Amino acid sequence: MPMNIIIQEKRKEIGLTQEQIGEYLGVSTPAVNKWEKGYTYPDISLLPALARLLKVDLNTLLCFNEGLTEQEIGHFINEVGATISKNGFEAGFTMSMGKIREYPNCDMLINSIALLLDGALLMYGSNIDDKEPYKKQITALYERVAKSDNDQIRDKAIYMLASKHLACMEYEKAQEMLDLLPERTALDKTQLQASLFIKQNKLDEAAMLLERKLLNVVTEVEMILMSLAEIEIKEGDSKNSSYLAELSQKVTNLFELGDMNALATPLHIAILQKNVEDSISLLKSYFLATFTPWDLSKSSLYRHIAVKLKIAKIVKEEVVKEKQENLGKQVPLTLISELENSPEYMFLHSNAEFQQLIEEYRTKF
Structure with a gap:
């Protein structure tokens, strides 16, 4: 917030006129008027007195703590x-x-x-x-x-x-x-807040809060399963690692997080195992999934979040549409670049089917 607006708003908050400000500081009313319009600024010698008069500190008056909503x-x-x-x-x-x-x-x-x-x-x-x-x-x-x-x-x-x-x-x-970082508290404010909203019949607020919580929890579970599967590989238990990857996929599908999210852990584990056949098969599915982005509006678990997003989309329809189109192109392009340049995918580079897959999607995008 500019200094002129701060002077104007604080003056009105404490109920003073421009004339009174001028009298207290020994300047003319037109001078105060120019300050508030941003045409001129108070003399530096007046700033401490002006700050005390407006009941603000100098940092606030000079916008040093200025922020945005x-x-x-x-x-x-x-x-x-x-x-x-x-x-x-x-x-x-x-x-x-x-x-x-x-x-x-x-x-x-x-x-x-x-x-x-x-x-x-x-x-x-x-x-x-x-x-x-x-x-x-x-x-x-x-x-x-x-x-x-x-x-x-x-x-x-x-x-x-x-x-x-x-x-x-x-x-x-x-x-x-x-x-x-602090350890997570055992007291869950979210559940208590949602219960309060339900008692107050603020059902939309309660549902939004709980749906966001559910999304966070399921995402965390997915990450935990991915990490556990990676541990199994490092410990030499490939079978259990594959089981955990499948379990992660089932959890993601059960909680309707979309095809791309469901494929993330199995693909990650196949790459770590250097399993050429599974890696290529999962990559094909992952590329196809980029054409059908996760649609919250089709989910019964996150419908309140979807309604809010739909309202935002109506307000900015063209912007949202353009962003979705660009993202739909950028995700596979980024993946192609990663597949070609990251050392962890080197074991696939000599495979003809892999090279054909890369060329096919590079041409498309």
């Missing part, structure tokens, strides 16, 4: 996403860093941008020769937010840093980050 941040994130989709990652990155310079103390904004850029670099960064400078700057954003006074934002940033250190095999640093 959650809605404003969401709108900006959508704009950056559209820019990246249309003009490339570099354009969205430049746009994002400019916004951070404008709001350097808004932790929610910085964290949201870091998460967006992190995902976008993976999805849209296949044409960037050197990704390391971008990766370092994104990590630096997480490190800034990891010092936030907001517990939720700080913990999310620390979690992402731990994940990055783990991916880079920096195990000591990863442990340092994990040690900073």
Whole structure:
């Protein structure tokens, strides 16, 4: 919020006129009027007295603690996403860093941008020769937010840093980050809040809360099963690993998370096992699944979330449609790039059926 708006709003909050402000500070009423319209600014010597008069601290008056609302941040994130989709990652990155310079103390904004850029670099960064400078700057954003006074934002940033250190095999640093995270509380606020909403007959609010909780829990179960299956491989029990991968697929299908999610664990395990036949078969299914994105509106478990998304889609029909089309193209393109360049898929490169599959989908997209 600009200084002129702060002066105007705070003056009205305490019930003073522009004339009274001028009298207290020894300036004319037109001068105060110009401050509030943003034509001029108070002399620096007047700032401490003006802050005391308006009952704010200097940081607030000078906009040092200026932030954005959650809605404003969401709108900006959508704009950056559209820019990246249309003009490339570099354009969205430049746009994002400019916004951070404008709001350097808004932790929610910085964290949201870091998460967006992190995902976008993976999805849209296949044409960037050197990704390391971008990766370092994104990590630096997480490190800034990891010092936030907001517990939720700080913990999310620390979690992402731990994940990055783990991916880079920096195990000591990863442990340092994990040690900073609180253990999950045994008291579940979500269930209690939902019960309260039901008692108050706020059924939509209760359903939305519980559906989001269900999504989080099922996703966590899927990740746990994937990790357990990976452990079985490392311990030499290929049979049990395959069983856990199948179980993960059943759970995902049971809780209606879509074909792509259902195939994720079996594909991951087949790759780790270097099982050429299963890997190629699952890759074919995974590519086909990208043509039919997960549709919440067809699920009976998440219908309240779907209704909310449908309303948002009506409001921004063309934007949503364009994003879905771009995402539908980008997912397989990113997968193709990963299959061709990542060392973990090298065992497939000499297989003619694999090469044919890659060529087929590269031509399509």
